[in-house]
Amino acid sequence: MADLLVTGGAGFIGANFVHYWHAAHPSSRIVVLDALTYAGNRANLAALDADPRFTFVHGDIGTEGLAADLLRRHALDTVVHFAAESHVDRSILGPDAFLQTNIMGTHELLKAARQVWLEEQRVPRDRARFHHVSTDEVYGSLSFDDPPFVETTPYAPNSPYSASKAASDHLVRAYHHTYGLPVTTTNCSNNYGPWHFPEKLIPLLIVNVLLGRAIPVYGDGRNVRDWLYVEDHARAIDAVLARGRVGEVYNVGGRAEAANIDIVRTVCALVDDRLRADAALAGRFPASPASAGAASTTLITYVADRPGHDRRYAIAPDKLTAETGWTPRETLSTGLARTVDWFLANEPWWRGVMDGSYRAWIDAQYGATGAAR
Numbered sequence: 001m002a003d004l005l006v007t008g009g010a011g012f013i014g015a016n017f018v019h020y021w022h023a024a025h026p027s028s029r030i031v032v033l034d035a036l037t038y039a040g041n042r043a044n045l046a047a048l049d050a051d052p053r054f055t056f057v058h059g060d061i062g063t064e065g066l067a068a069d070l071l072r073r074h075a076l077d078t079v080v081h082f083a084a085e086s087h088v089d090r091s092i093l094g095p096d097a098f099l100q101t102n103i104m105g106t107h108e109l110l111k112a113a114r115q116v117w118l119e120e121q122r123v124p125r126d127r128a129r130f131h132h133v134s135t136d137e138v139y140g141s142l143s144f145d146d147p148p149f150v151e152t153t154p155y156a157p158n159s160p161y162s163a164s165k166a167a168s169d170h171l172v173r174a175y176h177h178t179y180g181l182p183v184t185t186t187n188c189s190n191n192y193g194p195w196h197f198p199e200k201l202i203p204l205l206i207v208n209v210l211l212g213r214a215i216p217v218y219g220d221g222r223n224v225r226d227w228l229y230v231e232d233h234a235r236a237i238d239a240v241l242a243r244g245r246v247g248e249v250y251n252v253g254g255r256a257e258a259a260n261i262d263i264v265r266t267v268c269a270l271v272d273d274r275l276r277a278d279a280a281l282a283g284r285f286p287a288s289p290a291s292a293g294a295a296s297t298t299l300i301t302y303v304a305d306r307p308g309h310d311r312r313y314a315i316a317p318d319k320l321t322a323e324t325g326w327t328p329r330e331t332l333s334t335g336l337a338r339t340v341d342w343f344l345a346n347e348p349w350w351r352g353v354m355d356g357s358y359r360a361w362i363d364a365q366y367g368a369t370g371a372a373r
């Protein structure tokens with residue numbers, strides 16, 4: 001059974017993956033390496049603290065020698081690499097951190113895996129795996145009548161974020177071709193679900209509807225994204241680790257394209273239904289339009305477009321399905337309902353993330369190292 005170094009495991013997808021993997025692979029050990037940036041939340045993993053199979057390390061993937069030390073010390077044979085700066089808007093405002101973490105940080109991890117697995121031969125080559133978690137945004141933007149992205153679609157990244165992810169994909173590929181590092185890469189479409197940081201569209205809009213705040217819709221709201229429930233992404237990575245071919249790239253997506261404005265309307269209707277059906281719930285969110293019998297869509301506010309805003313993403317996951325048997329379990333409608341219900345049930349989490357108070361909880365609970373007391 002694989003023993004994992006999971007980078008970025010305190011973030012949105014990383015935390016969902018760690019919980020999924022922990023439940024699905026009871027004898028596997030997991031070491032999480034996470035810098036706990038604004039997007040990383042130690043509380044997301046608190047439920048695993050008592051388990052000796054789980055170790056949390058507070059650190060930067062770009063720190064020279066750190067990842068190599070962890071691979072050696074914990075005898076790890078698999079890296080699942082999520083750590084990244086991930087928000088497109090932030091990359092437009094300040095690209096430097098994106099280049100540092102997504103490119104240089106990834107390179108530091110590749111060097112570590114090459115050193116420990118290939119040079120020092122601490123793990124047999126056929127057991128080792130470096131899995132790189134990437135994005136469909138590296139392929140650029142589609143017109144409405146274009147076919148979906150496939151693995152051979154030429155790279156055409158349009159934002160500093162996607163350009164940095166594209167660079168990291170190329171480095172991963174190069175380490176396989178040049179040094180023989182056993183790698184796989186997945187390029188996934190937009191995820192949503194539990195622990196999603198409320199700066200991205202779906203969690204932001206759920207929280208804003210509950211708090212009665214404006215819902216900012218960029219441009220004309222007709223940009224299309226292809227949505228995947230986060231646990232289906234975790235299952236896809238598991239499928240690639242188990243049955244994917246070394247050196248290959250797999251696209252991951254749920255064939256669930258939707259215009260942003262349609263996502264907004266669907267989520268508004270879901271929240272309205274929940275609040276109208278439950279007076280106690282409505283009482284918890286008095287500023288939400290639904291609590292006063294109005295429609296949350298009244299909060300929709302069209303705002304200036306994102307610079308360079310990609311019009312449409314769509315992904316064809318046929319290769320992944322053909323080679324591993326993976327298919328998504330959630331549809332957009334079941335996944336959105338689960339997500340809205342998760343945010344309703346986890347108000348302290350998103351309030352703590354938004355007002356920064358979870359940081360104080362982390363310090364009290366874990367101190368500066370992030371290790372469980």
Ligand code: NAD
Nearest residue numbers: 008010011012013035036037039040060061083084086191
């Ligand atoms: P996120 O921003 O929620 O989490 C990123 C995590 O990485 C955080 O825990 C953060 O603390 C950590 N991190 C950042 N810089 C670090 C560093 N230098 N060293 C160690 N840890 C660091 O991101 P996410 O949405 O969970 O995305 C995870 C990965 O999946 C990223 O590589 C992203 O490009 C990719 N991806 C995301 C989506 C999506 O829809 N969110 C879709 C496809 C691919």
Ligand code: DAU
Nearest residue numbers: 086087088135136137189190199200201216217218223260
């Ligand atoms: O496609 C995969 C990518 O999906 C990942 O690689 C990124 O890490 C992830 O952040 C996501 O990128 P997007 O830019 O597509 O996600 P975001 O949630 O920021 O925006 C989704 C769409 O909604 C996009 O067209 C912009 C729009 N939007 C976003 C926000 C935050 C709005 O209209 N209003 C908003 O307030």
